[in-house]
Amino acid sequence: MNLYKIPSHVAIIMDGNGRWAKKRGLPRVFGHREGINAVEKAVKFSKKVGIKYLTLFAFSTENWQRPKEEVEAIMSLFVEYINKEIPFLIENNIKLLFMGRRDVADYIKLAMEEAETKTKNGKDLTLIIAFNYSGRAEIIDAVNKILKEKKEITEEDFKNYLYLPDIPEPDLLIRTSGEKRISNFMLWQLAYTELYFTETLWPDFDEEEFLKALYDYQSRERRFGKVIE
Template sequence: MNPLNHVAIIMDGNGRWGLNNKNSRIAGHKAGLYVVEDIINQTLNLKIKYLTLFAFSTENWRRPKKEINYLFSLLEKFLNKNLVKFHKKNIKLKILGRKNFSKKLNNLLLKAEKTTFKNDELQVNLALNYGSKYEIINAIKKIKNSNKKITIENFSQNLLTKNIPDPDLLIRTGNTKRLSNFLLWQLAYAEIFFEKKLWPDFNEKDYLKILNKFRKIKRNFGNI
């Protein structure tokens, strides 16, 4: 069976679910948050060490301002509700992306990272205001400014995922088959599962089913 150390998820379909079920994209984002809590707890129970969730991309700023503001208010409520619980469960929170939100949200994100910094049972990476192309360009600039050689190892150490192992598995819900500027370098050898269900309909059974399929895949990494 394949070892599983890091799962990455593109949580796609909240808006479409909201329109289909409540005639409101905002309702879909709220429903999707319950799934986030379930998947984090399931990942913790399975003793998987890293979980990366694509929560808000650099491209998502193009959405209506009302929807963006609601997303950030949901994130604030999520952190205020769960931070103490996560800390007690020995979960570490890390933000991948540029923290150029409101002062209130920035402070909350920094507090979440500082409070949980030493936790080591599960690391949950929230990709917020994240774009892989920007991350790659920024890594190149950092290496250039340091006058070091550009190597695979140096490059990886200058990404936002420094010291985080690359994902073994990527799950994307929402019946969309693309990476959407997410972890383009880090997903080079990941197994990818595209799930038809929209994120609010995704559940623990779906998650376990994919993980079981992953563990049975023959992974060669270039070998026979």
């Protein structure tokens, strides 16, 4: 492993669970369960290489339109994952945060709040799960907060009204499964993020695939709109 430029913040659009299951003649829920295994691998690898923030796009506001049975299965897996991982997160000094609207069922909201409280002292890695999240909704929610305060703001001020204002913007966005779009994810924060797309389906995204993305990232020259002499 020859990594010399580690992104501080990596965001991942975890795509392809359903297609992974379909290729194997299995119900979609099997792909989501396998996707959780890929999440665990990504978290462990991120801590190992020194990534400080890992944001995973788990469930969008649009995903509620999926079949009821699939949504219910995802919610069950989501809460199961949260409760199961808390001891591991605490032991490995990892803080867990959630990004998105919290107008969800009480049992889901309670699991999220308890996980955030129990892992709040984590310092090695901050794991952020975007759940019931929409980039446009985040911007609208920020604007509505500003309107309540009735004041003019700068671009820097605006950031303070986003869901997690203290988290730095992603250096690298990874999207799996071959799709080449950001799908309403962190629209404000991704303005200067490096983008990496892979054909690999999320359940197959392992340490080797993560390394490929990091090697590609360290070959990039980030300009932020400036000219580099």
